[in-house]
Amino acid sequence: MTDDQTDIAPEPEAGDEDAYALDPKTISAILYAVEVQDRGKLVELLDPLHPADIADMLEQMNAFDRMRLIRLYGEEFDGDILTELDEGIREEVVGILHPRVLASAVRELDSDDVVDLLEDLQDPQRDAILEVLDDPDRIAVEQSLTYPEYSAGRLMQREVVMAPEHWNVGEAIDFMRNSDELSQQFYHVILVDPRLKPVGKVALGKLMGSRREVMLRDITDESFHVIPVTRYDGDVAYAFNQYHLISAPVVDENDRLVGVITIDDAMAVLDEENEEDILRLAGVGEESSLSDSVMETTRQRFPWLAVNLVTAVLASLVIAQFESAIAQVTALAVLMPIVASMGGNAGTQALTVAVRALATRDLTGSNAVRVIRREITVGLVNGAAFAVIMGIVGLVWFGSPELGLVIAAAMVINLVVAGLAGIGIPIVLEKVGIDPALASGAFVTTVTDVVGFFAFLGLAVIVLL
Amino acid sequence: MTDDQTDIAPEPEAGDEDAYALDPKTISAILYAVEVQDRGKLVELLDPLHPADIADMLEQMNAFDRMRLIRLYGEEFDGDILTELDEGIREEVVGILHPRVLASAVRELDSDDVVDLLEDLQDPQRDAILEVLDDPDRIAVEQSLTYPEYSAGRLMQREVVMAPEHWNVGEAIDFMRNSDELSQQFYHVILVDPRLKPVGKVALGKLMGSRREVMLRDITDESFHVIPVTRYDGDVAYAFNQYHLISAPVVDENDRLVGVITIDDAMAVLDEENEEDILRLAGVGEESSLSDSVMETTRQRFPWLAVNLVTAVLASLVIAQFESAIAQVTALAVLMPIVASMGGNAGTQALTVAVRALATRDLTGSNAVRVIRREITVGLVNGAAFAVIMGIVGLVWFGSPELGLVIAAAMVINLVVAGLAGIGIPIVLEKVGIDPALASGAFVTTVTDVVGFFAFLGLAVIVLL
Numbered sequence: 009m010t011d012d013q014t015d016i017a018p019e020p021e022a023g024d025e026d027a028y029a030l031d032p033k034t035i036s037a038i039l040y041a042v043e044v045q046d047r048g049k050l051v052e053l054l055d056p057l058h059p060a061d062i063a064d065m066l067e068q069m070n071a072f073d074r075m076r077l078i079r080l081y082g083e084e085f086d087g088d089i090l091t092e093l094d095e096g097i098r099e100e101v102v103g104i105l106h107p108r109v110l111a112s113a114v115r116e117l118d119s120d121d122v123v124d125l126l127e128d129l130q131d132p133q134r135d136a137i138l139e140v141l142d143d144p145d146r147i148a149v150e151q152s153l154t155y156p157e158y159s160a161g162r163l164m165q166r167e168v169v170m171a172p173e174h175w176n177v178g179e180a181i182d183f184m185r186n187s188d189e190l191s192q193q194f195y196h197v198i199l200v201d202p203r204l205k206p207v208g209k210v211a212l213g214k215l216m217g218s219r220r221e222v223m224l225r226d227i228t229d230e231s232f233h234v235i236p237v238t239r240y241d242g243d244v245a246y247a248f249n250q251y252h253l254i255s256a257p258v259v260d261e262n263d264r265l266v267g268v269i270t271i272d273d274a275m276a277v278l279d280e281e282n283e284e285d286i287l288r289l290a291g292v293g294e295e296s297s298l299s300d301s302v303m304e305t306t307r308q309r310f311p312w313l314a315v316n317l318v319t320a321v322l323a324s325l326v327i328a329q330f331e332s333a334i335a336q337v338t339a340l341a342v343l344m345p346i347v348a349s350m351g352g353n354a355g356t357q358a359l360t361v362a363v364r365a366l367a368t369r370d371l372t373g374s375n376a377v378r379v380i381r382r383e384i385t386v387g388l389v390n391g392a393a394f395a396v397i398m399g400i401v402g403l404v405w406f407g408s409p410e411l412g413l414v415i416a417a418a419m420v421i422n423l424v425v426a427g428l429a430g431i432g433i434p435i436v437l438e439k440v441g442i443d444p445a446l447a448s449g450a451f452v453t454t455v456t457d458v459v460g461f462f463a464f465l466g467l468a469v470i471v472l473l
Numbered sequence: 474m475t476d477d478q479t480d481i482a483p484e485p486e487a488g489d490e491d492a493y494a495l496d497p498k499t500i501s502a503i504l505y506a507v508e509v510q511d512r513g514k515l516v517e518l519l520d521p522l523h524p525a526d527i528a529d530m531l532e533q534m535n536a537f538d539r540m541r542l543i544r545l546y547g548e549e550f551d552g553d554i555l556t557e558l559d560e561g562i563r564e565e566v567v568g569i570l571h572p573r574v575l576a577s578a579v580r581e582l583d584s585d586d587v588v589d590l591l592e593d594l595q596d597p598q599r600d601a602i603l604e605v606l607d608d609p610d611r612i613a614v615e616q617s618l619t620y621p622e623y624s625a626g627r628l629m630q631r632e633v634v635m636a637p638e639h640w641n642v643g644e645a646i647d648f649m650r651n652s653d654e655l656s657q658q659f660y661h662v663i664l665v666d667p668r669l670k671p672v673g674k675v676a677l678g679k680l681m682g683s684r685r686e687v688m689l690r691d692i693t694d695e696s697f698h699v700i701p702v703t704r705y706d707g708d709v710a711y712a713f714n715q716y717h718l719i720s721a722p723v724v725d726e727n728d729r730l731v732g733v734i735t736i737d738d739a740m741a742v743l744d745e746e747n748e749e750d751i752l753r754l755a756g757v758g759e760e761s762s763l764s765d766s767v768m769e770t771t772r773q774r775f776p777w778l779a780v781n782l783v784t785a786v787l788a789s790l791v792i793a794q795f796e797s798a799i800a801q802v803t804a805l806a807v808l809m810p811i812v813a814s815m816g817g818n819a820g821t822q823a824l825t826v827a828v829r830a831l832a833t834r835d836l837t838g839s840n841a842v843r844v845i846r847r848e849i850t851v852g853l854v855n856g857a858a859f860a861v862i863m864g865i866v867g868l869v870w871f872g873s874p875e876l877g878l879v880i881a882a883a884m885v886i887n888l889v890v891a892g893l894a895g896i897g898i899p900i901v902l903e904k905v906g907i908d909p910a911l912a913s914g915a916f917v918t919t920v921t922d923v924v925g926f927f928a929f930l931g932l933a934v935i936v937l938l
Binding site: 030060061065069181184185187193195211216243248249253272275276282285286287292297305306309312314321332335340343346348354356357359360361370371374375378390393401457 | 660850
C-alpha cells in the first residue's frame with residue numbers, strides 16, 4: 009500500500025453544498041401552488057419532504073408567503089416542523105396556526121420535543137399548548153420545565169427502558185416484547201439496582217447477539233457515563249463527543265434514574281455551541297439568525313460596534329499625543345495603520361486558537377505555560393519576518409532608513425504583544441468566569457491598537473525628530 | 474405553567490468546563506509515577522481512564538515526559554489511545570511505541586479506526602502497521618483506503634447487519650443470535666433487495682418490541698437516507714444533524730450496500746468542520762493544534778498575515794494620496810483609523826453570519842436578495858447611529874462642525890459598504906468555488922479599509938480645504 013491509490017481514486021464530491029439542499033424547482037412549484045391556492049398540489053409537493061427541510065424552507069421565505077403556505081397547508085401541518093424551526097419564526101408560525109391544528113400537531117410530539125418547543129415561547133402561547141396536552145403528558149412536560157434551562161434535565165427524554173441488574177437476556181427480551189409503550193428510539197437497556205440507581209448499560213445489538221440465559225450484567229458496555237440532571241448541556245455534548253456515547257442515563261440528586269439522553273440531541277447541542285462560539289468571536293449576538301428582522305439584527309450588532317468605537321477612540325487618543333510629529337513627518341500617518349492592523353490580525357489568530365482550545369479542554373493548567381511561551385515565540389519569529397519586509401518597504405517607499413528601522417521595531421514589538429495578549433486574555437477571562445469567546449476580541453484589539461500606534465509613533469519621535 | 478419555575482429551579486452547572494476535565498491531582502500522580510519509573514503505579518492510575526482522556530493528557534505533556542510515559546506504560550498501551558490522538562502527536566507516538574506493542578494495539582481496533590489511523594501516517598509507518606494485520610483485516614483496510622479522503626467510504630464501517638426484505642422479526646432475531654461476528658455497535662438492521670440494494674432500515678428497539686411474525690418491511694423507520702460512498706464527509710455530517718439519523722447505509726455506484734456510518738463518527742466530522750470554519754475565519758491553518766511546534770505554528774499563520782500586510786499597504790497607498798491634507802489638518806490622522814476600524818468590525822459581523830449561513834445551507838438563492846437588502850439596511854441604521862455619536866465626538870474634541878460632518882458621513886458610507894461587502898463577498902466566493910470561510914476576511918477588510926480611508930479623507934478635502 010503506497011500513496012498511489014490517492015491518484016487512482018475518484019475525487020469526493022467535495023464541497024457539494026447542494027447535496028442535501030432543497031431543489032430550487034421544488035421550491036418554485038411550492039410557491040406557485042401557494043400563489044394559485046392549490047391545496048392538493050401543495051400537500052402532494054410537501055408530503056415527501058422531511059420536516060427539517062420544510063422548516064428550512066419556511067425560514068427562507070418571506071413572511072407573507074409563509075403565512076399563506078401555512079394557512080393553505082392547514083390540517084396537514086406536522087408537529088415536527090415546529091420543533092425544527094428557528095426560535096423567532098417558530099413563535100410567528102405558532103401564532104398563525106389554527107388552534108385546532110396546533111393542538112393536534114403538538115399531541116404527536118415526544119415529551120422532550122414539546123419541552124424544546126415550549127421553552128422558547130412566551131406565556132400565552134405556552135399555556136395554550138400545555139392546555140391541549142393529555143394530563144400525563146402535561147405533567148411530564150411541566151416536570152421537565154422545572155429543570156433549569158440548558159441543563160441535562162431539559163435535554164433528556166423521560167421514556168427509559170430499564171431492567172433490574174439480576175435479569176438475564178431472555179427476561180429482558182420478554183419484558184420488552186410485552187410492553188406496549190416502548191420508546192420509538194432507544195439503543196441501550198439501562199441496568200438499575202433496587203433503588204433505581206443505574207449500574208450499567210447493555211447495547212441492544214449485544215442483547216440481540218447473546219443467548220437467553222446470559223446475565224445482563226455480563227454483557228454491559230465497557231465505558232459507562234452517568235449524567236447528573238443539572239449538568240450544563242454543553243458539558244453533556246462534550247462528554248458524548250469525547251467518549252463516543254450513543255445514549256447515557258440521567259440521574260437526580262439521589263442518583264435515581266430519571267431519563268436518558270441520546271446522541272442526536274447531544275449532536276444538536278454541540279453544533280449550537282460551536283455556532284455560538286463562531287458568532288460571539290465575530291461580535292454577533294449568538295441568538296442571531298438569518299430570518300431576524302432589520303431591527304433585531306441592528307440591536308444584536310450595535311453593542312459590539314459600540315465597544316469597538318471606544319477601542320478605536322482610545323487608539324485615536326494615543327495618536328493625538330503625536331499630532332505635531334505627524335505634522336512634521338506625514339509618512340507616519342501613512343504607515344501607522346499597518347503596524348496596528350498586523351497586530352490586530354496576529355492577536356485574533358492567537359485568541360481564536362486559545363478560545364477554541366479552552367472550549368475543547370485542550371488548553372489546561374498543565375500546558376498553559378508552554379502554550380503562552382509558544383505564542384510569544386511565534387510572535388517574535390513572525391514579527392522579525394514582517395519587520396524585515398516592512399523595513400525594506402519603508403526604506404524604498406520613503407527613502408528613509410530610519411523610518412524603515414522604526415516600523416521594523418514597532419512590528420516586532422506589536423506581534424509579540426499580540427501573541428501574549430491573544431493567549432493571555434482568554435485564559436484570564438476564563439479564570440474569572442467571563443466567556444472568552446464573547447469578550448476577548450475587544451480586549452485584544454484594544455491592546456494591539458494602542459501598543460501598535462504607541463510603539464510606532466513613540467519610536468518615530470525618538471529616532472526621527 | 475408560568476415563567477416562575479425558572480426562579481425556583483436551581484441554576485445549571487453552567488460553563489463548568491471542568492466537569493469532564495482530568496483532575497490535576499491525577500495528572501500530578503501520573504507524572505510522579507513516570508518520574509520515579511513506578512510501572513505498577515502508572516498502570517493503576519491509567520487503568521480507569523478513558524482512552525480519549527489519556528490521549529488528551531499525552532497531548533498536553535511535553536515531548537520528553539510523553540516519551541517516558543509511553544515507554545514505561547509498554548504493553549498496556551491501548552490501540553484506542555492512538556485513534557484519539559492529534560495527527561502530529563500520533564505520528565510521534567507511533568514512532569516511540571515498540572513495534573510489538575504497536576502491532577497488538579492495532580490488531581484490537583475496528584477496521585474504520587485503523588483506516589482513520591493510517592490515513593494521517595507517512596508511508597514507512599503505514600506499511601509497518603498494515604503488515605501486522607491479519608489478511609482479511611488488511612484487505613478491508615486497503616479497500617477503504619481506495620476511497621478518496623474525506624469521503625463517506627473512509628468514514629463507514631464495513632461490518633453491516635443486513636436482512637432480506639421478505640424476512641420477519643423472528644427470522645432476523647434468530648439470524649442475529651446465531652451469527653458469531655456481530656459488530657459491537659449497531660442500531661439498525663438494513664433491509665436489502667436480492668441485488669443488495671438497501672430498501673429500508675429497522676431500529677433494533679422496534680425489532681425488540683415487535684412479535685416474531687411481524688414482517689420487517691412493516692416496521693421500517695419512516696425516514697430513510699442512503700449515502701453514496703463518494704459523498705463528502707461534511708455533507709454526510711450535515712445529513713445526520715439535519716435528519717436526526719443514528720446510522721445510515723452507504724452504497725457504491727451500483728447502489729449496492731457496502732457499509733454503514735454511525736452518528737458518533739458523523740458527530741466527530743461535524744465538530745471538525747466547525748473547528749475548521751472557526752480557525753479559517755481567523756486566518757489560522759485549519760490543521761493547527763495546540764501541540765504544534767513553534768515552526769509549524771509560525772508557518773500556518775504567516776500566509777494570512779502576509780495577505781493582511783498587502784491589504785494594509787493598499788490602505789496606506791490611499792492615505793498617501795492625502796498626505797498634504799493631513800499635514801494641514803492633523804486631526805484627520807487622529808480620526809481616520811476610527812472609520813476604518815468600525816467598517817472592519819461591521820464587515821466581519823456580516824461576513825461571519827454569511828459564512829455560517831452558507832455552511833448550514835440557511836443562505837440560498839431563494840433568500841439571498843432579501844438577506845443582502847437586510848445587511849445594507851442594518852449598515853445604514855447602525856451607520857446613522859454611530860454617525861451621530863462620532864459627529865458629536867468630532868465636534869466636541871476638535872471644535873469643528875465640518876469635521877464632525879465629515880466623519881459622520883464617512884461612517885454611514887463605510888458601514889453600508891461593510892454590510893454589502895460582508896454578505897456579498899462570501900456569496901460570490903461560494904459561487905466561484907472558493908471556501909468563503911478561508912478568503913472572505915481578507916477581501917472584506919480590504920474593502921472597508923480602502924473605502925473607510927478614502928471616504929473620510931476625500932470628504933475632508935472637499936469640505937475642509
